[in-house]
Amino acid sequence: MPGKFTVEDLHSIVYRIFHKAGCRPTDADSIAQVLIAAELRGIPSHGIVRIKDYIGLYQKGRMNMQPEIRIVHETPSTATIDGDNGPGIVVAMEAMKTAISKAETAGSGWVAVRNSNHFGIAGFYSLMAAQKDMIGIASTNANALVAPTFSIDRMLGTNPIAFAIPGKEEKPFVADFATTPIARGKLEIMEKQGKTAPEGFIQDAEGNVSTDPSVLKRGGAILPLGGDYEHSSYKGYCMSAMVDILSAVIPGANFGPFVPPQVAYLEPKAESPGEGLGHFFGAMRLDAFRPADEIKSYLDLWIRTFRNAKAADEQTPVLIPGDPEYAKENELKENGISIIPQVWDELIKCADSLGLDLNQK
Amino acid sequence: MPGKFTVEDLHSIVYRIFHKAGCRPTDADSIAQVLIAAELRGIPSHGIVRIKDYIGLYQKGRMNMQPEIRIVHETPSTATIDGDNGPGIVVAMEAMKTAISKAETAGSGWVAVRNSNHFGIAGFYSLMAAQKDMIGIASTNANALVAPTFSIDRMLGTNPIAFAIPGKEEKPFVADFATTPIARGKLEIMEKQGKTAPEGFIQDAEGNVSTDPSVLKRGGAILPLGGDYEHSSYKGYCMSAMVDILSAVIPGANFGPFVPPQVAYLEPKAESPGEGLGHFFGAMRLDAFRPADEIKSYLDLWIRTFRNAKAADEQTPVLIPGDPEYAKENELKENGISIIPQVWDELIKCADSLGLDLNQK
Numbered sequence: 001m002p003g004k005f006t007v008e009d010l011h012s013i014v015y016r017i018f019h020k021a022g023c024r025p026t027d028a029d030s031i032a033q034v035l036i037a038a039e040l041r042g043i044p045s046h047g048i049v050r051i052k053d054y055i056g057l058y059q060k061g062r063m064n065m066q067p068e069i070r071i072v073h074e075t076p077s078t079a080t081i082d083g084d085n086g087p088g089i090v091v092a093m094e095a096m097k098t099a100i101s102k103a104e105t106a107g108s109g110w111v112a113v114r115n116s117n118h119f120g121i122a123g124f125y126s127l128m129a130a131q132k133d134m135i136g137i138a139s140t141n142a143n144a145l146v147a148p149t150f151s152i153d154r155m156l157g158t159n160p161i162a163f164a165i166p167g168k169e170e171k172p173f174v175a176d177f178a179t180t181p182i183a184r185g186k187l188e189i190m191e192k193q194g195k196t197a198p199e200g201f202i203q204d205a206e207g208n209v210s211t212d213p214s215v216l217k218r219g220g221a222i223l224p225l226g227g228d229y230e231h232s233s234y235k236g237y238c239m240s241a242m243v244d245i246l247s248a249v250i251p252g253a254n255f256g257p258f259v260p261p262q263v264a265y266l267e268p269k270a271e272s273p274g275e276g277l278g279h280f281f282g283a284m285r286l287d288a289f290r291p292a293d294e295i296k297s298y299l300d301l302w303i304r305t306f307r308n309a310k311a312a313d314e315q316t317p318v319l320i321p322g323d324p325e326y327a328k329e330n331e332l333k334e335n336g337i338s339i340i341p342q343v344w345d346e347l348i349k350c351a352d353s354l355g356l357d358l359n360q361k
Numbered sequence: 362m363p364g365k366f367t368v369e370d371l372h373s374i375v376y377r378i379f380h381k382a383g384c385r386p387t388d389a390d391s392i393a394q395v396l397i398a399a400e401l402r403g404i405p406s407h408g409i410v411r412i413k414d415y416i417g418l419y420q421k422g423r424m425n426m427q428p429e430i431r432i433v434h435e436t437p438s439t440a441t442i443d444g445d446n447g448p449g450i451v452v453a454m455e456a457m458k459t460a461i462s463k464a465e466t467a468g469s470g471w472v473a474v475r476n477s478n479h480f481g482i483a484g485f486y487s488l489m490a491a492q493k494d495m496i497g498i499a500s501t502n503a504n505a506l507v508a509p510t511f512s513i514d515r516m517l518g519t520n521p522i523a524f525a526i527p528g529k530e531e532k533p534f535v536a537d538f539a540t541t542p543i544a545r546g547k548l549e550i551m552e553k554q555g556k557t558a559p560e561g562f563i564q565d566a567e568g569n570v571s572t573d574p575s576v577l578k579r580g581g582a583i584l585p586l587g588g589d590y591e592h593s594s595y596k597g598y599c600m601s602a603m604v605d606i607l608s609a610v611i612p613g614a615n616f617g618p619f620v621p622p623q624v625a626y627l628e629p630k631a632e633s634p635g636e637g638l639g640h641f642f643g644a645m646r647l648d649a650f651r652p653a654d655e656i657k658s659y660l661d662l663w664i665r666t667f668r669n670a671k672a673a674d675e676q677t678p679v680l681i682p683g684d685p686e687y688a689k690e691n692e693l694k695e696n697g698i699s700i701i702p703q704v705w706d707e708l709i710k711c712a713d714s715l716g717l718d719l720n721q722k
Contacts, residue, residue: 235542
């Protein structure tokens with residue numbers, strides 16, 4: 001395997017896989033864009049490693065590579081979209097474009113989506129709006145791993161929210177975060193390294209505090225942001241619930257415990273009150289509130305004020321949401337993107353299963 | 362002093378105070394409504410105790426009791442409102458009505474507000490939308506008490522968000538929460554009781570973990586939701602920053618450290634890049650996404666599914682956001698609202714200073 005990839009080479013690889021799997025050229029291109037953006041932004045858990053899952057769902061007949069995405073209901077500033085069980089990235093891209101186009105005429109656009117799948121990183125879609133002088137908001141529900149406060153049942157996903165707004169000279173402020181203190185991927189890494197997890201991340205099947213990162217395999221659950229009741233875990237629960245309601249209850253997707261698994265090795269749920277997985281997107285034109293330039297200059301002042309806040313330790317300056325991702329992006333664009341051997345091997349196998357030889361251009 | 366008040370008696374007292382202070386009858390009525398709703402919902406820190414602060418600001422010429430609230434910019438689904446430095450509750454009520462009215466025609470309505478003051482409980486405004494078969498969202502920035510991750514400067518307020526959506530048979534889901542693990546009021550109570558605060562709430566002036574509830578008086582700060590970096594406090598920081606940007610950067614209100622103090626005994630800031638304090642409101646018609654009845658029935662299913670999630674301890678069932686507040690409201694409507702002697706004494710003094718005798722009807 002190659003050591004590192006340029007963005008162009010990696011794009012071409014991802015494009016070929018999804019085109020071979022039946023995606024339309026523009027759709028294969030979208031999928032490559034979003035997965036590589038995740039790598040560049042330092043979120044490899046939502047990058048290349050997901051390809052085997054998307055292709056696996058397609059091969060089991062559980063994902064439609066040529067969806068007919070359609071608006072099923074709309075007003076000047078809102079819409080509900082049926083994703084026709086397409087790849088989440090393809091559906092999300094279309095939905096965010098719809099939100100942006102509604103914002104262009106009505107000031108703001110809000111799009112709820114049902115019948116979709118895993119959409120990669122939420123931040124990508126919020127940035128689509130920021131590039132057009134709009135606030136962008138993107139969220140999705142996800143497989144249930146999180147127990148609400150007081151519960152031992154896994155009822156909610158890590159349900160991320162992304163929020164982006166452009167500055168004038170500063171790069172866009174981009175907050176993109178799961179509504180839990182930790183993601184499943186980080187627990188898996190701790191487990192492989194033989195480490196224990198800090199208190200406040202997970203509980204066991206009986207709801208006791210746990211530091212065993214493998215506890216999810218034995219009926220444990222991730223805690224909401226906050227950790228325990230004393231530290232206001234109900235606020236993390238509230239946030240995650242808000243995302244689930246916007247993404248599923250509004251459009252009619254599956255909510256909480258009914259969200260269909262996004263990996264081929266887990267069987268779909270027997271019970272399914274809604275359609276597929278759900279998302280929610282928003283776009284608000286800055287100049288729908290006051291002249292865009294005034295807001296962008298004021299955001300620059302906000303960013304500089306916060307960046308200059310006094311740090312407890314001078315070596316660890318105060319960060320603006322988005323800063324770490326921009327730094328990572330610059331580094332990887334210059335030095336190339338590393339794909340770990342295990343992920344590359346899986347990718348070769350995945351391409352093989354489609355009859356595609358990645359070594360042949 | 363009387364032991365307990367009926368809603369009607371308390372309403373009449375609050376109404377008379379604000380009417381005497383120069384508020385228009387409908388505005389005095391609004392203020393009474395929102396402050397009493399806070400008492401009923403079990404959030405007395407945002408109820409009657411605030412009256413002396415509002416009146417104090419008015420008496421120092423820092424709040425305008427007869428504001429000319431006006432829309433300064435708008436599109437079919439958005440508006441920016443200048444609150445003319447009026448009482449926050451009066452301004453917020455007008456802004457939420459504007460959001461609802463925009464939603465009626467455009468599907469959704471989003472209103473950013475500058476030049477306002479403390480608006481009481483966010484939940485009240487989100488419920489105004491829920492009563493009209495809409496999703497309601499309300500948020501505000503507030504005086505800086507919170508240090509962003511890695512910082513020792515107080516840069517953000519407790520910046521609450523409220524989100525409400527109506528069910529069909531179930532009462533509205535209402536999440537209304539500060540984006541910090543604890544409010545200042547709770548720390549004051551711990552201090553008075555001679556208790557220490559659990560770790561994860563506060564830090565001292567150097568950024569060290571503190572359990573001393575009085576540490577805010579010596580340069581300490583409240584931590585964002587999450588607590589420390591390891592427990593993803595940057596996610597709480599992101600949420601609080603989003604609220605500050607929507608409430609201040611968008612409309613041109615003061616942000617973060619520049620938010621004017623909402624008590625008369627603290628002097629206004631010397632530096633003021635924006636106008637007053639800011640809020641942000643949203644309303645989305647349910648039937649802007651699909652038939653309202655379908656969404657409301659599906660929310661009922663969501664609520665019942667979560668309420669029936671298995672509890673770790675049967676004595677402590679899983680709660681739906683809003684449940685504790687409804688229970689409190691039922692209890693207080695039946696048994697009356699208690700006002701603690703210290704707050705009642707302050708109220709008498711406050712009325713006195715306006716030349717109003719509360720004992721005389």
